[in-house]
Amino acid sequence: MSDRPILILGGTAEAAKLAARLMAQGYRVISSLAGRTREPAKLEGEVRTGGFGGARGLIGYIARENVSLLIDATHPFATQISDNALVAAATTKVPFVRLERPAWHARPGDKWTSVSSLEETVSAIPTKSRVLLALGRQHIAPFARRGDVHFVVRMIDPPEVPLDLIDFELELSKPGSVEDETTFLTKKRLSHIVCRNSGGCASYTKIKAARDLGLPVIMIDRPHRPGTCTLPDIESVSHFVDETLGSLRT
Known part of the structure; x- marks a missing residue:
């Protein structure tokens, strides 16, 4: 070597x-x-x-x-x-x-709203929604001004400082199978998903589950x-x- x-x-x-x-x-x-x-x-x-x-x-x-x-x-x-x-x-x-x-590409049945920034994402969320934030902890702060939305924040590790969100719950877990994600989205009564277009297989299960459930996805485009x-x-x-x-x- x-x-x-x-x-x-x-x-x-x-x-x-x-x-x-x-x-x-x-x-x-x-x-x-x-x-x-x-x-x-x-x-x-x-x-x-x-x-x-x-x-x-x-x-x-x-x-x-x-x-x-x-x-x-x-x-x-x-x-x-x-x-x-x-x-x-x-x-x-x-x-x-x-x-x-x-990158992922929308397929028949997907209900995507494509956005290019976190600020655009924050504005795209309808009032009184229940939203899965599938983002890293360093990207959560801009959503603090949406007190009219209930957020479910999923992370692998707990945040080092309290999240500055008004109405939220913290879920510490990794993405599971399509069946697991379908159960999760349904149990939490989620109406929307916010995520980045990361690509790959591991995180795609929630996109497939959202398609099957007819849930809208606010997709942040790659820079x-x-x-x-x-x-x-x-x-x-x-x-x-x-x-x-x-x-x-x-």
Whole structure:
């Protein structure tokens, strides 16, 4: 195995699977996590947790660790770290690729309202609704002004500070099967779902359940990203790595 590691900016399920895949292919891998999840899933290879200190900090880390290739496999809405990754790759000249799961697309039976910002989302919610907020805790604050709406806030970990919402209940759980999500939406008497177009399979079950129940979904569109080397799945990224760094494998 080469001493020069591949650095994966991770935190997504795809990032974890990619780390395992590249380790199995004989590469040294460092996965970097933001540290927002208290008990992240076990990862293959080396793991670091916490921020780098902006693009400059990431540039310094790449230089110190003699990183051979940088992979941005962060969440589609994690724009700051993705912007920093682009700057760092351009500055250090290390090969770069982004792994980004394809976005969801509305299917027959879906009742989507597409919005482009949290503020637009807040305004799109009808009065006296019962709304599932399927968002990260850092995106909840704008909804505090909607005292005419009952929110069910679902998170994996409890918030570090009390949520600044007027009428809400907190649900600590992960998305389940379509059947589980259907039961959950029905039991909570929810009338709408608010979520981001994250893509992927794990979070899609609530979208399928909403379609089956005829519930409207307020879907936050992905932010526009600069053109870069972006691939949609683990298979294509692993091929890119082999083509770029094949000589570094054991």
